[in-house]
Amino acid sequence: MPLYLQNLVIITTQILAVTICVILTVAFTTYFERKVIGYMQGRIGPNRVGIKGLGQPFADVIKLLIKEVVIPSRSNRYLFVIAPLLSLIPALATWAVIPLTDGFVIADINAGLLYVLALTSVGVYGVLLAGWATNSKYAFLGAMRCAAQIVAYEIAMGFALVGVLMASGSLNLGEIIASQSGGFSQWFIIPLFPLFMVYFISGVAETNRAPFDVAEGESEIVAGFHVEYSGVAFAVFFLAEYANIILIAALTSIFFLAGWSSPFEGWVFLGEGNFLREPSFFWLAVKICFFIFVFFWIRATFPRYRYDQIMRLGWKIFIPVTIVWIAVEGVMVWMKVGPWSI
Amino acid sequence: MAEIQNYTMNFGPQHPAAHGVLRLVLEMNGEVIQSADPHIGLLHRGTEKLVESKPYNQSIGYMDRLDYVSMVCNEHGYVLAIEKLLNLTPPKRALYIRVLFDEITRILNHLMWLGTHGLDVGAMTMFLYCFREREDLMDCYEAVSGTRMHATYYRPGGVYRDLPDTMPKYESANNKKKKDLERLNYNREGSLLDFIESFTERFPSCVDEYETLLTDNRIWKQRTVNIAVISPERALNLGYTGPMLRGSGVEWDLRKKQPYAVYNELDFDIPIGLNGDCYDRYLVRVEEMRQSNHIIKQCVEWLRDNPGPVMTDDSKIAPPDRMGMKDDMESLIHHFKLFTEGYCVPEGEVYAAVEAPKGEFGIYLVSDGANKPYRVKIRAPGFAHLASMSEMVVGHMLADVVAVMGTQDIVFGEIDR
Numbered sequence: 218m219p220l221y222l223q224n225l226v227i228i229t230t231q232i233l234a235v236t237i238c239v240i241l242t243v244a245f246t247t248y249f250e251r252k253v254i255g256y257m258q259g260r261i262g263p264n265r266v267g268i269k270g271l272g273q274p275f276a277d278v279i280k281l282l283i284k285e286v287v288i289p290s291r292s293n294r295y296l297f298v299i300a301p302l303l304s305l306i307p308a309l310a311t312w313a314v315i316p317l318t319d320g321f322v323i324a325d326i327n328a329g330l331l332y333v334l335a336l337t338s339v340g341v342y343g344v345l346l347a348g349w350a351t352n353s354k355y356a357f358l359g360a361m362r363c364a365a366q367i368v369a370y371e372i373a374m375g376f377a378l379v380g381v382l383m384a385s386g387s388l389n390l391g392e393i394i395a396s397q398s399g400g401f402s403q404w405f406i407i408p409l410f411p412l413f414m415v416y417f418i419s420g421v422a423e424t425n426r427a428p429f430d431v432a433e434g435e436s437e438i439v440a441g442f443h444v445e446y447s448g449v450a451f452a453v454f455f456l457a458e459y460a461n462i463i464l465i466a467a468l469t470s471i472f473f474l475a476g477w478s479s480p481f482e483g484w485v486f487l488g489e490g491n492f493l494r495e496p497s498f499f500w501l502a503v504k505i506c507f508f509i510f511v512f513f514w515i516r517a518t519f520p521r522y523r524y525d526q527i528m529r530l531g532w533k534i535f536i537p538v539t540i541v542w543i544a545v546e547g548v549m550v551w552m553k554v555g556p557w558s559i
Numbered sequence: 560m561a562e563i564q565n566y567t568m569n570f571g572p573q574h575p576a577a578h579g580v581l582r583l584v585l586e587m588n589g590e591v592i593q594s595a596d597p598h599i600g601l602l603h604r605g606t607e608k609l610v611e612s613k614p615y616n617q618s619i620g621y622m623d624r625l626d627y628v629s630m631v632c633n634e635h636g637y638v639l640a641i642e643k644l645l646n647l648t649p650p651k652r653a654l655y656i657r658v659l660f661d662e663i664t665r666i667l668n669h670l671m672w673l674g675t676h677g678l679d680v681g682a683m684t685m686f687l688y689c690f691r692e693r694e695d696l697m698d699c700y701e702a703v704s705g706t707r708m709h710a711t712y713y714r715p716g717g718v719y720r721d722l723p724d725t726m727p728k729y730e731s732a733n734n735k736k737k738k739d740l741e742r743l744n745y746n747r748e749g750s751l752l753d754f755i756e757s758f759t760e761r762f763p764s765c766v767d768e769y770e771t772l773l774t775d776n777r778i779w780k781q782r783t784v785n786i787a788v789i790s791p792e793r794a795l796n797l798g799y800t801g802p803m804l805r806g807s808g809v810e811w812d813l814r815k816k817q818p819y820a821v822y823n824e825l826d827f828d829i830p831i832g833l834n835g836d837c838y839d840r841y842l843v844r845v846e847e848m849r850q851s852n853h854i855i856k857q858c859v860e861w862l863r864d865n866p867g868p869v870m871t872d873d874s875k876i877a878p879p880d881r882m883g884m885k886d887d888m889e890s891l892i893h894h895f896k897l898f899t900e901g902y903c904v905p906e907g908e909v910y911a912a913v914e915a916p917k918g919e920f921g922i923y924l925v926s927d928g929a930n931k932p933y934r935v936k937i938r939a940p941g942f943a944h945l946a947s948m949s950e951m952v953v954g955h956m957l958a959d960v961v962a963v964m965g966t967q968d969i970v971f972g973e974i975d976r
Binding site: 254257258259260354355358362427428430431434436437438439516517518519521522523524525526 | 576590679680682684687691776778779781956958960961
């Protein structure tokens with residue numbers, strides 16, 4: 218078998234494996250969310266389908282699959298159908314550059330960070346097109362809000378990542394993790410704490426989650442951009458939203474909590490060969506789960522921001538904070554204080 | 560150059576935040592509201608006309624269905640009007656029971672308001688917390704009247720029956736464990752009064768819990784402070800009553816200013832706001848819940864120490880007791896007359912108002928001496944509040960419309976009648 222064919226088979230298998238894993242994780246993330254929020258609100262959450270309700274996500278998927286997809290007669294049908302795909306594909310494609318363990322990454326490209334930024338921006342087009350193609354005032358308002366919000370928060374996110382870039386000296390996600398090796402004290406969350414907060418909160422805003430869910434603002438514009446979507450088309454939006462949540466959780470862990478490396482690296486008293494000391498996928502999973510939990514925790518706690526307040530938070534608070542901290546970080550690098558050495 | 564026009568948006572009647580069936584036609588410049596035009600009448604049932612065609616007592620149930628989250632307060636207004644015309648004073652125990660249930664209803668209503676207001680503004684957890692406590696109060700309704708919502712408990716001359724000595728308990732079902740049952744029934748072992756008392760002891764900490772989620776929350780404050788500010792003068796001119804008026808800083812509460820039942824014997828304060836914005840109205844209502852809790856405590860204490868009749872002894876108004884009917888001709892005749900013809904109310908007209916949780920609920924009753932009212936006019940507090948919707952939201956954004964609807968605490972049962 219020629220080499221390029223071998224590569225093709227290997228890479229396709231890897232892509233399929235990662236995609237299926239992400240989609241399965243999405244299914245159980247919805248279950249996780251309903252359970253977490255349920256217990257926070259003094260109820261039990263789904264507990265009827267399967268053991269402890271674990272079959273609920275699959276029941277939901279089947280329900281959505283056999284429902285009719287209604288396409289409004291005055292909508293633009295092509296854009297209407299393409300829009301959900303446009304928001305799902307980038308959410309899945311970004312996983313190509315995410316290093317899952319030491320050495321496993323589908324595409325080990327040098328500009329991984331830029332690739333991530335680019336693809337998360339593309340994902341917004343799905344929402345925009347959905348709102349536009351539906352030809353409904355509610356959906357239109359949702360799309361407008363989403364567009365304005367994304368512009369503001371993309372900038373804040375980008376600046377926060379500039380800080381990570383300065384600290385690690387690389388755009389490659391694997392190298393960003395490697396530059397944080399050496400246990401908890403070396404993680405970027407310590408020197409870059411303001412950037413970490415800005416990045417994570419922007420991530421919540423970027424995925425249109427509460428309290429930044431004005432684009433779908435359930436009690437204001439009903440469901441915003443996906444007000445007219447039903448059945449599979451709605452399911453795809455849903456899938457994209459949750460895939461994005463997991464993605465933001467993964468990226469936050471990689472950029473600020475050193476991804477798959479262990480917080481106890483080099484702790485002698487844990488014993489030689491203890492898996493807690495070793496970098497592994499386990500640590501990435503733990504960190505991702507924690508951030509997903511925080512997403513749901515926030516949703517259960519806070520009221521929703523108003524559209525203009527989101528803008529103010531993005532432009533007047535987050536962007537100045539990131540710029541100031543980048544300057545501070547620059548001075549620290551120049552004076553050679555801090556944990557990194559460039 | 561193309562002319563830029565405002566566009567109109569149809570908000571409701573099928574809208575998750577429309578609080579029932581409100582239809583608002585919003586004229587918007589981008590997200591900013593230029594005018595809001597409420598269209599009402601989608602829940603019109605002709606209550607006022609229905610009341611004219613029935614003997615007095617048969618219309619009590621209609622009152623429950625007006626403002627269907629403050630049920631017995633509406634009944635109170637209606638029976639108060641009839642009692643005024645009949646010149647009838649119910650026994651004191653009945654008055655205390657009425658106050659007890661009026662205040663339970665006030666908490667019920669304010670919990671409903673807090674839950675939906677929170678949900679409108681996006682704090683979905685509030686809704687479930689509030690409904691958790693509402694469930695216990697609903698059980699009080701059920702224990703005393705047999706139904707969870709539309710109690711039909713008050714009668715001209717008193718209340719339908721005395722408070723029960725036992726509290727219904729949860730029963731074992733196949734998926735309930737013994738430990739769960741014990742946990743659910745721990746405060747249901749004694750009488751209804753014991754149950755209510757255990758609620759009053761628990762409730763202040765529940766209100767504290769709600770407040771930790773909202774009162775100092777920055778997002779909550781951003782969404783409510785300086786939204787829909789109404790000055791005291793303007794509030795009076797618009798016909799505001801209840802927490803809406805008090806939120807604007809006008810100290811006006813019928814329970815203090817025109818005491819009915821036994822409110823003049825009870826100790827409570829009326830909170831007022833300073834700025835007249837959504838946040839002040841929120842604070843006023845939260846404090847009202849605490850004050851209601853305080854009133855309930857006093858009522859429970861009094862009712863424990865003072866047993867007695869709960870219905871007037873005027874046998875032309877009050878139904879005879881069941882045992883008496885078996886061997887007493889007089890009672891049997893009274894029973895037959897009361898449940899067919901009812902009673903006649905002397906000619907005249909009267910206005911009676913109570914401080915319902917949403918504001919002044921008034922009944923204007925005209926009697927021509929027959930067994931049915933000649934005319935009943937219902938003064939629903941929510942109607943005046945909704946009428947000012949446009950004034951409250953102009954210049955604010957779409958998301959604030961929802962917050963304003965929450966702060967008005969409107970229920971379409973009473974507005975459309």
